[in-house]
Each structure stands twice: as structure tokens, then as C-alpha cells.
Amino acid sequence: MSASSSGNSYRVLDLFAGAGGFSLGFDWAGFSTSVAIDFNQNAIDTLVGNYSDKKTVVLKEDLSKLTPFQLEHKLSKENIRINFDVIIGGPPCQGWSMAGRGKIRSLTKDSGPQGPLEDPRNKLYKRYLAYVRHFQPKVAVMENVSGMLSHSGINIADLVAETFEDAGYRVTWKKVNASEFGVPQSRERLFFVGIRKDLNLQFRFPETILKNGQFKYPTATVKDAISDLPAITHGSKDWIKNYIKQTGTSDYAKLMRKDAVPGKIFDHVCRGHNEQDLAAFKHMKQGDLYKDLPAHLKRYRDDIFHDKYRKLRWSKPSGCVTAHLSKDCYSHIHPSQTRTISVREAARLQSFPDSFYFAGSMSSKFQLIGNAVPPLVAFRIATEIKKQIFSIQRKSKATSFQEVEL
Ligand SMILES: C[S@@+](CC[C@H](N)C(=O)[O-])C[C@H]1O[C@@H](n2cnc3c(N)ncnc32)[C@H](O)[C@@H]1O
Numbered sequence: 001m002s003a004s005s006s007g008n009s010y011r012v013l014d015l016f017a018g019a020g021g022f023s024l025g026f027d028w029a030g031f032s033t034s035v036a037i038d039f040n041q042n043a044i045d046t047l048v049g050n051y052s053d054k055k056t057v058v059l060k061e062d063l064s065k066l067t068p069f070q071l072e073h074k075l076s077k078e079n080i081r082i083n084f085d086v087i088i089g090g091p092p093c094q095g096w097s098m099a100g101r102g103k104i105r106s107l108t109k110d111s112g113p114q115g116p117l118e119d120p121r122n123k124l125y126k127r128y129l130a131y132v133r134h135f136q137p138k139v140a141v142m143e144n145v146s147g148m149l150s151h152s153g154i155n156i157a158d159l160v161a162e163t164f165e166d167a168g169y170r171v172t173w174k175k176v177n178a179s180e181f182g183v184p185q186s187r188e189r190l191f192f193v194g195i196r197k198d199l200n201l202q203f204r205f206p207e208t209i210l211k212n213g214q215f216k217y218p219t220a221t222v223k224d225a226i227s228d229l230p231a232i233t234h235g236s237k238d239w240i241k242n243y244i245k246q247t248g249t250s251d252y253a254k255l256m257r258k259d260a261v262p263g264k265i266f267d268h269v270c271r272g273h274n275e276q277d278l279a280a281f282k283h284m285k286q287g288d289l290y291k292d293l294p295a296h297l298k299r300y301r302d303d304i305f306h307d308k309y310r311k312l313r314w315s316k317p318s319g320c321v322t323a324h325l326s327k328d329c330y331s332h333i334h335p336s337q338t339r340t341i342s343v344r345e346a347a348r349l350q351s352f353p354d355s356f357y358f359a360g361s362m363s364s365k366f367q368l369i370g371n372a373v374p375p376l377v378a379f380r381i382a383t384e385i386k387k388q389i390f391s392i393q394r395k396s397k398a399t400s401f402q403e404v405e406l
Contacts, residue, residue, distance in 0.1 A: 010390060011081070013037075013135065015063060015089035015128055019046045019358060019368035021350065022088045022143065025378020027054065029386055031086060035075065037061050045359030046368055063091075063127050068134030084135050086385070090143040090373060091124035125160075132194070133167045139203075139389055140164065140194040141381065143373050146175050157190055169194030172203045176377060178351075179317040180208035183374045184220035184252065185349045187320045191381060195389060206384045217380065222335060223314040224250035225348045229265060234339035235272030241265050243354075253348075260354035267343040269362060271329055281338045286313040290330075309333060312341075318349045323370035326363040343369070351376035 009032040014023045017036035020043075027033060032054065036047050039062045047058040057080055061071075075082050132140040144160075161171040171194045178187040193203040210216050228246045232238070243265040249257075273281070280297045290298070291306035300308055311333040312318050319331060329340030332349075341349070343365045347356065351374045358365040 010085040010386070011083065012086045012088055013084040013131070013137070015087065015131060016091050016124070017047055017058075018043050018090070019352075019356075019372045020050060021352065021372030021375050022090065022141075022378045023047075023051070023056075024352070024356070024375040025373065025380075026086070026088060026382040028375065028379040029382035031382060031386070032056075034084065035059065035080065037063060037066075037071075039063065042358075042360035042364040042368060046357065049357040049359060064123055068131045071131075072134070082135060084137045085390070086139045086141065087128075087132050087135060087137045088141045088143075088378075089128050089131075090371075091128040093125045093144060129163060129167050132164075132169070136168070136196065138196050138199060139385055140167075140169055140192075141385070142192040142194075144190045144192075146188040146190050157192070161192060164192060164194040167194075168197050170197050170202055171195075172205065174205045176205070176381075177208075178374045178377050179219065180215060180217070181374070181377045181380045182217040182220055182252075183349075183351045183376050184222055184225035184317045185319070185321055185374070186317050187374065189373070189377075193381070193385065199389065201389055203385065203388060206380060218251065220250070220252040220317070221315055222312045222318050222349070224252040225256075225318075226253075226341075226345045227314070228253045229268060229342075229345065229348075231337055232268060232270065232339070232342065233337075234270060234278065236339075236342070237269050239266060239269060241268050256348055256351075256353050258353060258355070265344060265354060267347065267358060267365060268345070270339050270342040270345075271362070273339065277330075278338055280309060281311070281333050281340075284309065284311040284333065286311055286335050287316075307331075311335060321346050321349050321370050323367045325366035325370050329366070346370070350374045 009030055011034040012023065012026050012031050014020065014033050014036040017023060017038045020036060023033040023036055033051060033056045035057045036051065037059045038044060038047070039060060041060065044058055044060045047056065051058060072082050128142060157173050161173055164171040171192055173190060173192040175188055176191050178185050195201045195203055206216070208216050228249045230241055230243065243263055276299055280293055283293060283297055288311045289307045290300065290309040291302045309330045310319055312335045314335045325332065325346055332341040332346070334341055343358065343362060344354065346366060346369045347358070350369050350372055352369065358368050
């Protein structure tokens with residue numbers, strides 16, 4: 001692990017930390033999450049379960065209420081250092097994708113206590129920036145849904161970047177597809193990386209496609225991700241199952257097994273389904289959608305629900321793993337078993353290793369997983385930040401899974 005000016009590894013504050021996927025990737029890259037904050041009890045239990053031995057301070061706080069000053073005070077009382085090198089976070093901002101330019105501008109710029117800033121959907125983004133302003137880390141990294149990218153031809157991300165600039169940060173943003181970072185899932189998200197202006201640096205996202213058209217990082221498919229897991233039936237509730245190592249396991253699966261309890265797999269549980277669904281799942285071929293079903297197997301209007309069901313393909317990355325899995329898992333039907341995916345399979349598709357613990361009910365686990373930044377994406381970005389901003393001359397261009405240090 002590398003040393004910072006203060007003698008420890010680079011210190012991260014994770015806001016809206018959720019399960020800690022963002023943090024995990026930074027930790028893999030040699031950073032250290034000092035403080036992680038969320039207000040959801042299952043997120044807190046998950047963070048404590050995975051990070052307590054790393055000395056991360058996990059705080060259950062409502063960030064819409066806790067001010068940066070109050071956090072500083074709280075941490076100082078506990079003798080916890082507040083000199084964060086990086087602040088990461090994915091504040092929920094559902095409002096943006098539907099807003100128009102004038103509205104966005106007024107939402108993202110200070111416009112007084114009575115102004116549209118009071119829109120609760122944008123308050124959390126403002127709060128994230130207030131933390132950045134207050135603690136002045138060298139680097140601020142924010143993740144958000146790509147829906148904010150463009151609305152009626154307006155580039156909302158550029159407007160958001162302006163507000164980072166106003167806070168004293170030089171920003172680069174990019175729409176990132178997790179599948180290009182080695183995650184077996186097509187997932188598009190926006191990442192903003194702001195560098196404090198006095199450092200006089202501009203972050204460059206890693207190129208994912210080489211000049212010869214090949215992907216820089218090894219890509220992974222659904223088969224790579226989950227085919228080594230034991231077969232289960234729908235409704236399986238065995239929270240601990242035996243895991244038998246297969247020959248020919250993919251590099252990706254080997255990465256996922258690193259530090260796992262030998263011979264055991266946790267959370268390989270899935271939803272139960274009624275006969276009608278099971279008949280539909282059985283009929284579907286890999287890649288099929290709801291609209292491809294014959295009429296007698298349909299129970300919804302297919303003009304509205306044409307892609308409600310989606311069967312995974314072994315040979316491709318999966319579709320986006322979202323928190324909607326906590327409601328139903330029809331978007332991720334197993335490619336060869338008559339069921340939807342298990343919690344552990346969803347975690348694998350998000351690049352959470354098998355050693356990672358998720359708290360709460362099955363729905364809670366799906367939600368935590370679906371909300372997370374895939375740790376492998378966070379790792380690749382964090383590695384590049386370390387190389388470019390913290391000038392660490394260690395192996396930072398992991399091009400094979402073996403080079404990813406868990
Ligand atoms: C998109 S998730 C973050 C996922 C996380 N970055 C990860 O990689 O696992 C957003 C998180 O914000 C939390 N959250 C929403 N509003 C909050 C608030 N007012 N205070 C604290 N946490 C909040 C939610 O509980 C949720 O865990």
C-alpha cells in the first residue's frame with residue numbers, strides 16, 4: 001500500500017455510500033475509505049460487515065440534514081482526521097433527466113433559499129458539492145445516471161461540470177459503459193472527476209479501446225461471470241451452498257472467488273415464480289424479450305411491456321443490473337435454468353466478489369447491488385486517478401484480471 005504525505009494511504013470520504021461498491025474499487029486501487037456515510041440501515045450494515053476490519057468509520061446520517069461543519073465537528077470529537085484526499089459519491093438526482101435548460105441552470109447554481117434549489121431531488125447533489133467545497137479534497141469523483149446527459153439536445157453534464165468549476169475544481173466527465181471496463185454488464189453511467197484547481201491538472205479517463213480496435217481491458221460475458229455457480233431451482237432459499245471448483249473456470253470467475261470461503265457460496269438464492277412465468281421462461285431462447293413470447297404465454301400488454309422479460313445470453317454481457325431487481329427480476333432471466341438470477345449472480349454481474357456481504361432481505365440485497373458502482377469500474381478509474389494525480393509509479397494499467405489486486 002502506498003503512502004500519502006501524512007503517512008497513510010490516500011484517504012477517501014464516501015458520501016451516499018450504499019453497499020460501498022465505489023469504495024471497494026478505490027480500496028483495490030490502494031486508497032483507503034476513511035469515512036462512509038449513508039442513511040439506509042441495510043447499507044450501513046453492509047458497510048460495517050465489509051469495512052470494519054479496514055478501520056472505515058461508517059456513519060448512519062441523513063446527508064440532507066448533516067452539514068459539512070457538523071460532520072467535521074463529529075469527526076474531530078472522535079479524533080478522526082478530516083484531511084480527505086478524495087471525496088466520492090453518487091447522490092441520487094432523479095430530477096435532472098426531465099428538466100429543461102433554464103430549470104437545470106437555476107437548480108445547479110445558487111439561487112437563494114426560496115429558489116428552485118429547494119427541489120429535494122437536487123438538494124443531495126448540492127449537498128455533495130457543499131462537502132467538496134468544505135473539505136477541499138484534491139479529487140472529487142461523482143457518479144450519476146446517464147439520463148442526465150442530454151435532454152432535448154441540452155448537455156446537462158456540461159452544466160453540472162460548470163458547478164464543479166465554481167467550487168474550484170477542473171472537471172472531466174465521461175459516459176462510461178461498464179462492459180468496456182471488464183464488467184460483464186452493459187451499464188452506462190456518467191462519471192465526473194474534478195481536480196482541485198491549484199494542482200493544475202486535468203484528469204483523462206482511461207481509453208478503453210486501443211488503436212487496433214481491441215478492448216484494452218479483458219471483456220467478460222455472462223458465461224464468464226456465473227457459469228461456475230451451482231445449479232439451483234426457482235425459489236431457492238439456501239443462503240449457504242456448497243461451491244465446487246470447476247475446471248476451465250474463467251479468469252473473471254477466479255477473480256470473483258479471490259478471498260471467498262473455500263467450498264462455499266453465499267446468497268445464491270432467487271425468487272419463486274408462478275407456473276405461467278415458468279412456462280414463459282422455459283419457452284424463451286437466449287436474448288428473447290417478452291414481445292417474443294407466443295400469445296398464450298403473455299399476461300401483460302406487450303405494447304407497453306415488450307421488454308419486461310429478458311433472457312440473458314451466455315455469450316454477451318448482461319443488461320443493466322438496477323435496483324429494480326428488488327421488485328422483480330424479469331429483466332435477468334437465467335440463460336439455461338428456468339428462473340431469474342440469484343442475488344449472488346447479480347453481485348457477480350456487478351463485479352462484487354463472492355467474499356462481499358450484503359445485509360437484509362433478498363430485496364434489500366438486490367437493491368444494494370443494483371444501486372452500486374461496479375467495483376471494477378471504480379477500480380479502473382481510481383487506478384488512473386492515482387497514476388495521474390497522486391503520481392504513484394506502481395502498476396496502474398491492469399490489463400489482465402490477475403493484475404487486479406483485491
Ligand atoms: C446510488 S446509491 C449509492 C451506491 C454506492 N455509490 C455504491 O457504489 O454502492 C445512493 C445511496 O444514497 C443513499 N441516500 C439517499 N438519500 C440519502 C440521504 N439523504 N442521506 C444519506 N444517504 C442517502 C441511499 O440510501 C443509497 O444507498
